[in-house]
Amino acid sequence: MSSRPAEMGGAEMSSRCLTSLRIWQLTVAVCVCATTGDALLAAGYPQARGQRPGTLAAHFQTRPDSPFAAVQANYQAGGYPCAPQASCAPSAPYTAPETPPQPLSNTAPPAAPQYNFSNAPSGLVPSARTVAANGGYIDPAIVETQLRFRYDSAYGFNRADRAEYFYSTWTVFGGKTPPRDMGPNDNIDAQFFKLYYEQLVMDDLSLFIEAPIILNNPSGVPGPGPNTSGFGDLNAGFKWALYETDTTILTFQLKNYIAVGDPDKWLTAGHASIEPGLLFLTQPADRWTIEAELKDWIPIQGGVNPRNGRDFAGNVLSYGIGAAYAVVDNSSLSVAPVAEFVGWSVLDGQKTDYASSGRLIGPVDASGDTIVNGKFGVRIGFGKDTCDPTKQRDSIYIGYGRALTGERWYQDILRAEYRMFF
Structure with a gap:
């Protein structure tokens, strides 16, 4: 043997x-x-x-x-x-051979x-996995040890407490934020600084955690209130590759959102939530990659409007698909323009509405709201992988997104990130 x-x-x-x-x-x-x-x-x-x-x-x-x-x-x-x-x-x-059996010897056998x-x-x-995750907004299906720094600058939140997906609603409507001055208004700009770490714990299974710092700049009506900043809600969970070949990956992901942000500074959704989802990545042809996701955000003990007894927080289904083409792809550099389309459908919950004059109307039904964004950017890979010199270990992404529907979370968003695989 x-x-x-x-x-x-x-x-x-x-x-x-x-x-x-x-x-x-x-x-x-x-x-x-x-x-x-x-x-x-x-x-x-x-x-x-x-x-x-x-x-x-x-x-x-x-x-x-x-x-x-x-x-x-x-x-x-x-x-x-x-x-x-x-x-x-x-x-x-x-x-049978005529040569008689040889006596046993203490001599070590020759090396195999x-x-x-x-x-x-x-x-x-x-072959080893050849497909790379080039997207900037769709969660990557690759299960790998990685570190990521991400910066987002989003402009024009107009219904920021919709289903309490991003922010908690006013206290008077069952939320955790103080009345009026710190409550959501119809024009908010925000910046998000996020640190993400994912650790492979066994083949096809990883654990991750993400911590954000948020800067809010309300400028609409009623009452813009002061700018605020601080730590936002944490999210942590796991990824499990259900199916993987050298060019295709299907991954189950479970995110758990933990409300640790300061409600007095409007840095939290005000409740915990879970988000199971499926992530998909494939390489249909040389230099091409396609990514997709389907996730269901489920609030836990969200706000309940005392005026009508209805949940303010509600389920939000999110989905997206994107494609990238590597115009440059060699052992030292890769450059891949990326186009992604991401959508959200609010299944239930409420949102704070305003008249065109800025007058507060109050909570209205948010179920059925559908938001679609177009996201366009480029991912640049560099730094050779120590195990496979044909792959890049590090990459940066720079991109821009815009709401394509009347309903929106924000009107415009800029994103920049640095990602490193280990």
Whole structure:
């Protein structure tokens, strides 16, 4: 028996390879000569993050003069053990060798030869993941250890407490913010500084946390109030890759929002919430990537309007799709323009409404509100990955987004981020 690092995967094999089996992360292949009983058993695991794939192979030969001896010779010379040219034609009856058995020796056996799977059929060698997440607004499906710094500057929040998705509503309507001066108005600009860290804890599973600092600049009516700043609500959760090949990833993500922002400074939604979702990433053609997401934001113990007993906070379904094309893609630099379209549909909840004069009308039904934004930017990758020099470890994204519908969270948004994979 011998073992050595090699790349192996599941399998188009010759007729002499009777079967191959994929068990979770393990691929097992059995090559056997039905006539002579010779066999080769190989078990391989795919490439883990930052590691090389590996294979353990064992060759069992029952007859020294069998046709599989040629296979063994090819195997030791660096060829693939299940070479198509091997045959299982019947051979002459087996005759025991005349050389008597040699006595056991205390001498250490010679070092096992190093085998090479470079000649293996391409179908048996899985390539490492080649697809990259280039989007700037759609959550990336890649499950990886990474660090991200993000800056957003959003202008023109006009119904900021809609479903208590971004901000809590006024106290008089069941929210956590003080009345009037610090309550939501019809024109707010805000800046968000966010630090995100994701840690791979096992293959296909990661944990993450994100902490924001928020700067609010209300300038509308009624009563703009002072500018405020401070820590906003945390979010933390996990990502689990449900399906992954070298060019396609489908990931389940669960975010948990924790209301730690100061309600007196209007830095919180005022309640906890959870957001399960599916993230998708694929590379349909060379240099092209497509990303998509579908998420459901669910408030927990949100505001309840005491005037009508209805929940002010409500479910918000979000979805998006985007595409990127790498106009430059080499070992030292990648440049990929990105176009994304992201939408939100408010399933229930309320929002504070205003007359055109700025007069406060009060809470109205927000269910059915649909918001769609167009997001356009570029991702630039640089810095070689230590495990794969063809990939960039670091990247920056710069982009602009604008509301395409009458209903909106904000009218315009600028985003810049720096992302680093480990």
